[in-house]
Amino acid sequence: MTRLGSGATFPAAEQCYCRGSVDREVLQVRSNVEVPDLKPNEVLVRTRAVSINSLDNRMRSGYGRSIFGSLLPLILGRDISGEVAAVGASVQKLSVGQEVFGALHPTAVRGTYTDYAILPEDDLTPKPKSLTHVEASAVPFAALTAWRALKSTARISEGQRLLVVGGGGAVGFAAIQLGVAAGCHVTTTCGSQSIGRLLAAGAEQAVDYIAEDVELAIKGKFDAVLDTIGVPEMERTSINFLKRGGHYMTLQGEAASLTDRYGLAIGLPAATATLLKKQMHYRYSHGIEYWWTYMRADLEGLIEIQKLCESGKLKIPVEKTFAITQVIEAHQAKDKKLILGKVVLEFD
Missing domain, CATH: 3.40.50.720 (NAD(P)-binding Rossmann-like Domain)
Structure with a gap:
């Protein structure tokens, strides 16, 4: 976690692949974690709100360990809404002080449950003016x-x-x-x-x-x-x-589950073979195309999503908000299905 004069702390997932339950050994709020230097195409965002996605819960329970296992502890989170705090040398479309929202690719190592998050410029766009930070953070991923x-x-x-x-x-x-x-x-x-x-x-x-x-x-x-x-x-x-x-x-594609089970060297080719087998089967038996689909950062898509939000044609309802310091309680509530709708973590 880090403090950059904001007084806010952010949580990182620690030992998140060891057990499925939420406890203080798995998910912790930590301070004084260093913020890396910005690469030329990166943007430092002061976080105002992030949403909890099912991917966050699954990663905490071990999903993706073939990729992330050696990198623990991790900072979870993919969605974000906040303000630009600094920009890399080659960033041109965004400026300091601008309100933005966006989402990281699922394989990004440093997530958004942090008072200062780092995202590539193309993973962000101006926040819809018609939405609050809480509302905006629920949308991108x-x-x-x-x-x-x-x-x-x-x-x-x-x-x-x-x-x-x-x-x-x-x-x-x-x-x-x-x-x-x-x-x-x-x-x-x-x-x-x-x-x-x-x-x-x-x-x-x-x-x-x-x-x-x-x-x-x-x-x-x-x-x-x-x-x-x-x-x-x-x-x-x-x-x-x-x-x-x-x-x-x-x-519900099998790429991550197979690589987690067998490791990247065996699991990834096995996943590719499994997908190709299904594609061939359905192409010849039903004449249709079969795909595993995942989120991918897409600036064109994010810009259109921003426009649809602005015009009132796209909105994800938020059922409950928690302070970022209550992240453990928020994850527990989602795990126990006490809250079925979207949950957002707010930063002070």
């Missing part, structure tokens, strides 16, 4: 995850039909709004508590996956399916909803 699937992979366009499996989560909710903004006809599955919110966001149909038979409730074929859940049974069902030439995209 989830929205960029959905953006990569829908815009970079499936290349959705006006008039197409999109199915979002698990629309109640942050990525699913962002995908619905991105699909609606692109002029798509959007159908989603969700829990009963989310139906009204997803219909209000523009989904034409919201199916309760617990109370309804999804295969009977959903009619017609789709150009793209984004599966945020990744349950094998739902994957088999969702594949059958696609038109020939359609795109099935799941957030």
Whole structure:
């Protein structure tokens, strides 16, 4: 952790691959951690708010240990909203004092649960003026995850039909709004508590996956399916909803789990082989394209997300905020499912 005259402290994840529960041996608030010098393309951001993503909880429990295990302790966090405190020598689009928001790539080593975070210039853009820092911090990682699937992979366009499996989560909710903004006809599955919110966001149909038979409730074929859940049974069902030439995209790819299990040297080739096998199978059996999808920092996407936020077409609701010093309590609440919606950590 570091103090740069702000008086605020930030947490780092320590021994986060040792156990799955949140305790003070796994997640700690620490002070006086050095802030590295900026590279030419980097920006130092004074953090005002960061959101908790499922990736943070999973990393704390061991996910990604093949990459991060030797680098402990880690600073968790991917989303951020704050002000530019300093810029590297080659930074041109951002200036000191400017309010910004953005998100780090999933493999970034130094995260955003810190009073001063470092991000590449292309991972940031001006914060939407219509959003507070708390509201803005909830958007980038989830929205960029959905953006990569829908815009970079499936290349959705006006008039197409999109199915979002698990629309109640942050990525699913962002995908619905991105699909609606692109002029798509959007159908989603969700829990009963989310139906009204997803219909209000523009989904034409919201199916309760617990109370309804999804295969009977959903009619017609789709150009793209984004599966945020990744349950094998739902994957088999969702594949059958696609038109020939359609795109099935799941957030539950096996690359990280296989590399964690077998190490990078064996796990990464095994993951590639597994994906290729599935792609070939579905291409010949169903005539569709199959993808594992992940968040990727994308300046073009972030700029469009910023514009959609500004125009009121994209927003991720925040259910609860915690002070950054309460990060352990916040993670405990998410682990125990005491809070189902988005949680944000605020900095004083």
